[in-house]
Structure formats: C-alpha cells, structure tokens
Amino acid sequence: MSVMRTKSVEQAIKDTDEPETRLRKDLGAADLVVFGIGVLIGAGIFVLTGTVAASNSGPALALSFLIAAVACALAGLCYAEFASTVPVAGSAYTFSYASFGELVAWIIGWDLALEFTIGASALSVSFSGYLQELLAGTPVEVPAQIGSASGGFIDLPAVVIALVVMVLLIRGTKLSSRFNQVIVAIKLAVVATVIVVGITLVDPGNWVPFIPESQPTPDTEGGFLQLPLITSLLGIEPAVFGVAGMVAGAAVVFFAFIGFDVVATTAEEAKNPQRDVPIGILGSLAVVTVLYAAVSLIVTGVQDYRDIDPSDAAPLATAFNAAGVSWMGDLISVGACVGLVAVAMILMMGQSRVAFAMARDGLLPRGLAKVHPTYGTPYRITLITGVVVAAIAGFVDLQTLASLVNIGTLFAFILVSIGVAILRRTRPDLPRSFRTPAVWVVAVLATLMCLYLMLNLSGETWLRFGIWMAIGFVVYALYGRKHSRLAEREREEAAAGRSAGSAGSAGSAGEQ
Ligand SMILES: NC(=[NH2+])NCCC[C@H](N)C(=O)O
Numbered sequence: 001m002s003v004m005r006t007k008s009v010e011q012a013i014k015d016t017d018e019p020e021t022r023l024r025k026d027l028g029a030a031d032l033v034v035f036g037i038g039v040l041i042g043a044g045i046f047v048l049t050g051t052v053a054a055s056n057s058g059p060a061l062a063l064s065f066l067i068a069a070v071a072c073a074l075a076g077l078c079y080a081e082f083a084s085t086v087p088v089a090g091s092a093y094t095f096s097y098a099s100f101g102e103l104v105a106w107i108i109g110w111d112l113a114l115e116f117t118i119g120a121s122a123l124s125v126s127f128s129g130y131l132q133e134l135l136a137g138t139p140v141e142v143p144a145q146i147g148s149a150s151g152g153f154i155d156l157p158a159v160v161i162a163l164v165v166m167v168l169l170i171r172g173t174k175l176s177s178r179f180n181q182v183i184v185a186i187k188l189a190v191v192a193t194v195i196v197v198g199i200t201l202v203d204p205g206n207w208v209p210f211i212p213e214s215q216p217t218p219d220t221e222g223g224f225l226q227l228p229l230i231t232s233l234l235g236i237e238p239a240v241f242g243v244a245g246m247v248a249g250a251a252v253v254f255f256a257f258i259g260f261d262v263v264a265t266t267a268e269e270a271k272n273p274q275r276d277v278p279i280g281i282l283g284s285l286a287v288v289t290v291l292y293a294a295v296s297l298i299v300t301g302v303q304d305y306r307d308i309d310p311s312d313a314a315p316l317a318t319a320f321n322a323a324g325v326s327w328m329g330d331l332i333s334v335g336a337c338v339g340l341v342a343v344a345m346i347l348m349m350g351q352s353r354v355a356f357a358m359a360r361d362g363l364l365p366r367g368l369a370k371v372h373p374t375y376g377t378p379y380r381i382t383l384i385t386g387v388v389v390a391a392i393a394g395f396v397d398l399q400t401l402a403s404l405v406n407i408g409t410l411f412a413f414i415l416v417s418i419g420v421a422i423l424r425r426t427r428p429d430l431p432r433s434f435r436t437p438a439v440w441v442v443a444v445l446a447t448l449m450c451l452y453l454m455l456n457l458s459g460e461t462w463l464r465f466g467i468w469m470a471i472g473f474v475v476y477a478l479y480g481r482k483h484s485r486l487a488e489r490e491r492e493e494a495a496a497g498r499s500a501g502s503a504g505s506a507g508s509a510g511e512q
Contacts, residue, residue, distance in 0.1 A: 027269050029276040031181075035346065036263045036284025038184040041191065042343035043126035044256020045292055046336045047398060049299050050315020054308035056249035058212035058241055061305075062296040064249035065256065069289040071453060072257040074446035075413035076285050077436045078420040079260070080278035084434035085423070092416045093354050097361070099419045099426070106480055108415050109358045110472035114408040114465075116351035117389055119258065120162065122401035123344035124393035125149075127337055128157035129313025134333040148313075150397045158393035165345045166386025169352065172375045183342040190335030191291050193328070194316060198298030201323045206304050207297075214242020232459035251456035255402045256292055258409045259343070260285050274433035313398075348389060352382040362488065363480035403461040410450040411465075417446040 027035070053061040082095040093112055097105035125148075132142045145152040228248050263280040270276045295316075299308075302319045312318050316336070320328035356378040359369035372379040392401075420436060421443040436442050481487065 027276070028271055029279045032263050032270060032276050032280025033283040033287075034181050034184050036260050036280050037188070037287055038180045038342050039259035039263075039346040039350075040257065040284055040288040041184075041187050041291070042256070042259070042340055043123055043398065043402065044253055044258075045191070045288075045295055046316055046332075046340065047126045047129060047313060048253055048255055048402060049296060050308050050312050050318070051310050051399070052249040052252050053296070053300050053305045053315075054310040056240060056245045056252065058245075058305040059207045059209075059297075059300040060211040060241075060246040061249060061253070061300055062293050063211070064246050064253050065289070065292045065296050067247065067250035068254040068257055068453070069285070069292070071250075071254065071410075071413075071446065071449040072260070072285060073282075073289075074442050074449060075417055076260055076281050077442050078413075078417040078439075078446055080281045080434045081420050081432060081436040081439070082416060082423070083263075083277040083281065084274045085430055085432050092412050092419075094357055096415060096419055099423045100415075102363075102480075102484060102486060103476070104415065106358075106363055106476045107469065107472065108412055109354055109363065110469065110475070111408050111412050111415075112354045113351060114468050115258070115405050115412065116347045116354065117385060118392065118401050118408070119405045120165075120344045120347040120351065120385075120389040121158075121393040121396065122255075122398055122405060123340050123347060124158040124162045124165075124389065125155055125396075125398045125401065126313070127161050127340040127344065128155050128393075129398075130317065130333045130336040130340065131157050133314035133317050134330065134337065148397070149395045154394045156394070159390045161341060162344065162348075162390035162393050163386060165341060165348055166382060166389075169345060169349055169382050169386070170372070170375060170377055170379045172377055180342050180346065183338050186335055187339035187342070190332055190339070191295060194320075194332060195291070195294045195298060197320075197325065197328055198295075198302055201320075201325065202298065202301035204301065206301050211243065211246060212241040212305070214244060215240050227455050228458045229455050229462060247452075248456045251406060251453040252402065253292075254406050254410070254453055257285065257288070258405065259346070278434040344389075348382065348385055351385045352378050355381045355385065358480075360485075362483045362485040363476070365479075365483075400464075403457055404464055407454055407457050407461050407465045408468075410454045413450045414447050417443040417450070 049061060052064060053059070057064045079092075082092075086095050086098055093105055093109035096108045128142075128147070132147055135141050142157060143152075146154055146156040148155050227244075228251075260281045263277060263284065299316065299319055302323050307322070308315060309318070314333060314336070317329040317332045320326070320332060355364060356369050358364045359366055359381065368380050368384075369378060370380055371377065421439055423430070424439055
C-alpha cells in the first residue's frame with residue numbers, strides 16, 4: 001500500500017546532499033548543549049511555575065517537575081538513539097519516514113508543526129507578559145486593550161516579537177546561533193541569581209505541607225475520576241492539589257522540558273551528529289532538571305502558594321517584588337524577556353527545518369524548500385511560519401497554547417519511542433553511535449508515562465489536537481500522497497520496469 005512506503009535511512013541521508021537544498025554544517029557539541037538549554041529554559045519556568053503552584057501542586061511543584069523530567073529523560077534516550085542513527089534535518093519526522101512509512105511520517109511532521117508553531121506563539125505571549133511587567137508604571141506602559149488576548153483584544157507585543165524573530169532567522173543560522181549563546185548566558189545568570197538570592201528569602205514554613213491535601217469535589221473522590229481528561233468529558237470539576245493535582249501539574253510543566261528534541265532537528269547542521277546530538281540532548285536535559293527543581297522550591301518557599309495569582313503572567317518577578325526585593329523583580333523581567341525570545345527563535349527555526357524536510361520530500365510543495373542564495377536559510381518556509389506564529393500569538397492565551405503543545409509533543413515522544421524499538425528489530429544492522437540502554441524497557445516506560453501525562457490533559461485539549469490532526473489527514477490525502485518524491489520514484493520505476501519488460505522492480509524504491 002502506497003501510504004506505507006518507507007524511505008530507507010540511506011536514502012534519507014543521500015537526499016540531504018542536493019546542492020539546491022543543502023544546509024551548512026557548522027554546529028559543534030557545545031553549540032548543541034547551549035542550543036538545548038536555550039530552548040528548554042523558557043515559559044515553563046518563567047510563567048507556568050506560578051500557575052501550576054497556585055492551581056495544581058502547591059510546594060509539590062518540584063515533584064511535578066521531577067515526574068515530567070523522568071518522562072522526558074526516557075523519551076530523550078530514544079531521541080538520542082534515533083538522532084545518531086538518522087542524522088538529517090527534520091527530527092522525528094525523518095526518523096519515522098524511515099521506520100514507519102510515509103503516512104506516519106506525515107502525521108508526525110504535522111504534529112511537530114503544531115508543537116513548534118504553537119510553541120513559538122506561546123513563547124511570544126510569555127515574552128509579552130514579562131515585557132509588560134517591566135514597563136508597568138513607566139510612561140511606555142502597554143495599554144491593556146493591546147496587552148493580551150484574554151484581557152484586551154490583541155496581544156500586540158507578542159505579534160511584534162514574533163515578526164522580529166522571523167527576520168533574524170531569515171538572515172542566517174550562524175548569526176542566530178551566536179545571538180543565542182549570549183542570550184543563554186544571560187538566562188542562566190538570571191536563573192542562578194533567582195536561586196542564590198531566593199535561598200535567603202525562603203521561609204521553610206511555606207513548604208509545609210509539601211503536598212497540600214487534595215481538595216476533591218464530591219464527584220471526583222478517588223481513582224480515575226480524578227484524571228482531567230475524564231472530569232472535563234463528564235463536565236465535573238477536577239480535583240486540585242493532592243497527588244492527583246501534582247500529576248496534573250506534571251502534565252502542564254512538561255512544557256518546560258520540551259525542546260531537547262529540537263536539538264535533533266539540527267542534526268543535519270552538526271559537524272559530528274553521531275556524537276554531538278546525544279550529548280546535546282541529554283546534557284541540556286540534565287542541566288535544566290536541576291535548575292527547575294531549585295527554582296520551584298524557591299518560588300513556593302519565598303511565597304505561600306495560596307498567595308500566588310494563577311493568572312500572573314510574570315510570577316517569578318512577582319515573588320521577589322512581594323518579598324520587597326524589587327531590583328530582583330526587574331532583573332528577572334529583563335532576563336526573562338531576552339530568554340523567552342531566544343526560545344521563540346529556536347522553535348521557529350525548528351519548524352522551518354521540519355517543513356523544509358517535508359517539502360524536500362514532496363509532502364509539501366517543493367518550492368518551499370528553496371534555500372536563500374546568500375543567507376543559506378530556508379527563507380520561504382521561515383516567512384510563512386513567522387506570519388502564522390504572529391497571528392496565533394496575538395489572539396490565544398498561554399494556557400491553551402501550552403496544553404496544546406504538550407499533547408502534540410507527548411504524542412510525538414510516544415511515536416519516537418516505539419519507532420526506536422521497532423527499528424532495532426527491522427534494521428539491527430544500522431550503525432548506531434548511541435544506543436538506548438535496555439531499549440525495550442525504556443521505550444515501553446517512556447510510552448506509558450507519556451500516555452499517562454496525556455490523560456492528564458483536558459478534553460478541550462484533546463479535541464483541538466484531534467481537529468488539527470484531522471486537517472493533516474485531508475492535506476495528505478489531497479497533496480502529499482500524490483506529490484511525494486517516493487511516489488514519483490515509484491511511478492518512474494514502474495514505468496522503467498514496464499519498458500524493460502520486467503514488472504519485478506516496481507515499488508522497490510520504497511523498500512528498505
Ligand atoms: N518544542 C517546543 N514546543 N517547546 C516549547 C517549550 C519551550 C520551553 N521548554 C519553555 O519552557 O518555554
């Protein structure tokens with residue numbers, strides 16, 4: 001069946017070598033770790049910490065982060081293996097093309113588009129929140145009507161920043177990567193200061209009880225009825241706090257760990273992808289896990305979680321302002337603004353790379369994959385992505401965006417984890433410079449944990465995700481299925497086979 005046609009790993013690597021669509025290879029291991037940290041530290045730690053501490057976890061926020069970190073580490077091991085096996089642009093997309101076939105590849109590519117595009121919108125919105133906190137009370141204060149989608153009618157700062165990032169990206173990867181290194185340094189310095197200064201302000205009494213007692217509504221007493229997916233389907237109030245709240249919190253702060261997979265999207269631009277990509281993924285994940293746990297303890301230690309406003313767009317700054325250390329509030333806001341822009345930038349870049357790979361394969365119009373003659377970047381895709389990100393950022397709030405990104409990413413993690421295990425069976429011979437230890441155990445655990453976190457997201461989130469995927473199926477049926485390069489090759493070979501009088505070779509292009 002044609003939708004099952006797979007593109008061999010060898011073919012995927014060979015396809016990267018066409019002059020018109022070849023990317024420059026100039027990133028090293030350190031670039032990738034920095035790149036990873038740059039995309040990981042963002043809205044998750046700067047904004048969602050406050051929301052989740054206030055509405056789901058309380059001081060157990062630190063545990064919510066650890067739960068999410070475990071799921072990510074398991075999936076991260078699988079990502080590291082596939083990135084070292086299939087070092088080409090496009091991340092999970094390219095990988096599934098080689099292991100599951102074209103239809104699944106399309107599904108995952110479409111899913112990644114959701115993760116990156118909506119993710120970039122989420123980061124633009126978060127940037128806007130901290131910018132407004134910084135400008136509040138000054139003559140250039142942003143008026144509420146144009147300050148947020150929920151409180152006004154458009155989030156204008158979010159729209160503007162998305163467009164600025166787009167222009168920077170079109171100007172070139174290396175420039176953006178340098179720019180990113182400086183920003184990562186600023187961001188790490190801010191996080192370190194939050195931890196160091198924060199320790200002196202902690203009142204350990206705020207951590208007691210560490211897991212606040214569950215406040216279930218009468219309907220949700222116990223068991224599966226506490227899962228947000230179920231409660232929202234049944235139209236009842238979800239339980240808050242307690243262990244169930246902590247896990248529901250994990251499904252939201254999961255957002256903070258998304259991004260190491262973006263490192264895999266740049267594999268084609270790495271000098272030595274086999275070694276550098278696993279280092280980049282696992283290294284950046286380890287660093288941020290420690291930082292997140294520390295910052296969570298600070299946020300809930302400096303303030304009583306009951307005093308945190310769940311809709312605060314700049315909770316870290318607020319915590320220090322409330323403790324009377326307003327210079328810290330300003331410092332955090334400046335660092336957050338800069339850091340959040342960097343994440344938006346990398347996400348947009350990730351999106352352009354995935355779409356680039358898909359266009360090169362003919363699943364999207366091939367003209368989109370054209371690289372700019374002087375800048376060497378996929379400028380057409382970047383332009384389209386930037387405009388879409390800006391439009392969404394202007395009108396949708398952060399919670400909605402973050403949950404949607406999480407469900408899409410968890411889904412991609414599941415496909416990748418299963419894919420890694422399957423590829424070990426179908427292609428045991430492939431060179432793998434990084435092998436996931438105990439792959440069957442790790443892949444199965446990663447799948448189960450991600451699935452469980454997905455169940456902790458609401459019915460509305462599932463519905464939005466379902467709609468997005470349904471649109472994807474229509475696009476594939478109407479365009480990609482006919483125009484894909486593999487489809488073309490199949491047709492050519494079938495024709496060649498007929499004229500040579502041998503029907504035997506038809507379709508072999510797709511075989512592994
Ligand atoms: N690949 C993504 N969609 N990443 C979005 C999340 C980025 C980052 N972890 C943050 O906390 O802001």
